[in-house]
Amino acid sequence: MKRLIGNAVVGQSGGPTAAINATLAGVIRGVKENVHDGSIRTLYGMRNGVEGLLDERLVDLTELFADDKKITSLENTPAAALGSCRKKLPDPEKDTEVFEKLLAIFRKYDIRYFFYIGGNDSMDTVAKLSAYTRGHDYEMCIMGIPKTIDNDLVVTDHTPGYGSAAKYIAVTMQEILRDCAVYTTKAVTIVEIMGRDAGWLTAASAIGRDISGHGPDLVYLPERNFSMSEFFEDLKNILEDHPNVVVAVSEGIHFADGTYVCEGTSSGAVDVFGHKALSGTGKALELAVKAELGCKVRSIELNLPQRCAAHIASKTDIDESVCVGREAVRAASEGVTRQMMTIERVSTKPYVTRISHSDVSEIANKIKWVDDRFINERGNNVTDECVEYLVPLIMGETAPEYDRGIPVHITI
């Protein structure tokens, strides 16, 4: 590993989270702290990820965040302050044009460090750029820093951004449970939670169960095939016990034949990565339950606030998000490259973690499912072991600054 001298660039990519700016703040802090050893001089921010980088839309973050107080505000600002993109790079073995263009920009700005904060699709970008630059004479350090509310990256114990989304979901579920408990008439409330592939976010809806004694009656994750007849059976059994049934479902639940539950109401559109655009799982179930049971049924889609509700962020998550950003800079300045930062869990009680890194090419384009031991046998709830595992991730509250009742956000 060789220490490179030059400038650095950082970008944010993929869906925003409540914690992705905390990681950006961590990178900025890392550069400020490491600036003395001279390896990194200026830190540029690319607007809208690699899309903006290709247009040379760069901003000097070293200058912009000279004031430490602004970095703290950035930590409490949701969404990607630099802007984001959903650009998929081609296979560098088949099409090198875009990579040549990127390399020319790196040379032009003397950029030797590339930090990319994102989820699965962004790690694909990092892996491809890593592969392309491997054979080149222009030496570079390329680092992926994970963020995704989906928590579906392999190798890392969990992903920055997940804890805050999980806390929003866990807290909101507790509030919905209180709301649903006020009437005596039979009613089914279906809460649709994000999660196309993995059920981590939906699992978070049960976190409060062991703390308050109240949790959703049924929890369905995409890791198990969904059966409408079993669902009806479960509902009827619970309704005999108490009138207000609350159900948490992942948007991505599907039947045994692979058809999504929302298929009927989906637009059929796919995004640039080929993922089906899903919506309406809760609505589809609402209509099905209404037809079968005839009782009051409503569906609630938690929607965007899951990824941007910074006012109820998890302090653990924000602290870890800052930490992976800062550690990425430290590792890079020591010559580490082509790696994604990871969080290793040393122990759950007490909660102890260690920041590390791992080969990005072995992380990109893989999905980490919810463990079998975290889903009960019938596939209609999570286990106590799951809740125990998740609790530390939502612990602690941040203290954002408020101005006349509104949290202060920062824009770049």
Next chain:
Amino acid sequence: MKRLIGNAVVGQSGGPTAAINATLAGVIRGVKENVHDGSIRTLYGMRNGVEGLLDERLVDLTELFADDKKITSLENTPAAALGSCRKKLPDPEKDTEVFEKLLAIFRKYDIRYFFYIGGNDSMDTVAKLSAYTRGHDYEMCIMGIPKTIDNDLVVTDHTPGYGSAAKYIAVTMQEILRDCAVYTTKAVTIVEIMGRDAGWLTAASAIGRDISGHGPDLVYLPERNFSMSEFFEDLKNILEDHPNVVVAVSEGIHFADGTYVCEGTSSGAVDVFGHKALSGTGKALELAVKAELGCKVRSIELNLPQRCAAHIASKTDIDESVCVGREAVRAASEGVTRQMMTIERVSTKPYVTRISHSDVSEIANKIKWVDDRFINERGNNVTDECVEYLVPLIMGETAPEYDRGIPVHITI
């Protein structure tokens, strides 16, 4: 006015809010404070409003809340801890059966004070009970205490519960605006906000505008007829200026002929008070905009969290909610009856209010619309005067107790 000696009963009715338990806490505090003058002995809570009262499902709150710390927890618990109902009482001049039954229960438990916390429909209950008991030899003090996130009760400047819902909406809108700003592609985001009749909640989505400089581009309230062609025109104009348009709409917006925008997607069902059950206004607009503009469009229904997100309650609202409950007891113990508690605004800058009360029969079944001066000429946004008026209501943050990342709620 005559001072009555006896027991009291308190109930919660209608849709839950983040602040209705704060008012219940205020009533409990009021009774504890006034208990020395001997007018009120035991405070009963009726489970599920008058519905539970008719079944004599009573709980002794004096005993249950002997510990002050439990009252504080109650203040930070969303939804109606006593349970709620949506029972409509008959006209006491035509059907006295239920009133006779209630009176028998009042006599049995020596109840001389009746406190009912609720919105418009609950004030109908209070007004009818007030009218029925007027001619009776069993003297009673009957008090309505307002709560509704809708803020649509007349006489009072605003209603307890509105400020917290408004804060949730204002804060969430700021977070959604940050989230929507990350991409460069043209996109329209439609945020559907509660409000069947009045647009107060939707107006709250603009509160952050003067604080952060960012607000929804378009705001449509039910106080103005909605025109799809003007909406398309407005959207196109804004999209020429910037790519991410955010629109706030009340669920109850309607065309000039009175048809609701969601009519096509509504179930057509009506509740016991004859109100149409609305849903899908955002979805209906999403489909219309997609067909007209062809760009990316999504709709977000803020849904239940609007009325139960106690974790982001307005401190001003919670304090006022406690206050109206406490003052209702004080007024009642001085002989005031057949009144609804009100909040008078003395001044906006600085924000000063006075707690008072007014004849409930002149409040029930009326609707307070958003003032004309609060809506701009084109009817597609609120005025700065509106924002100035609303800001004080969302000021201040509460400090709920957390246990392992989850706010502590109390159940009765």
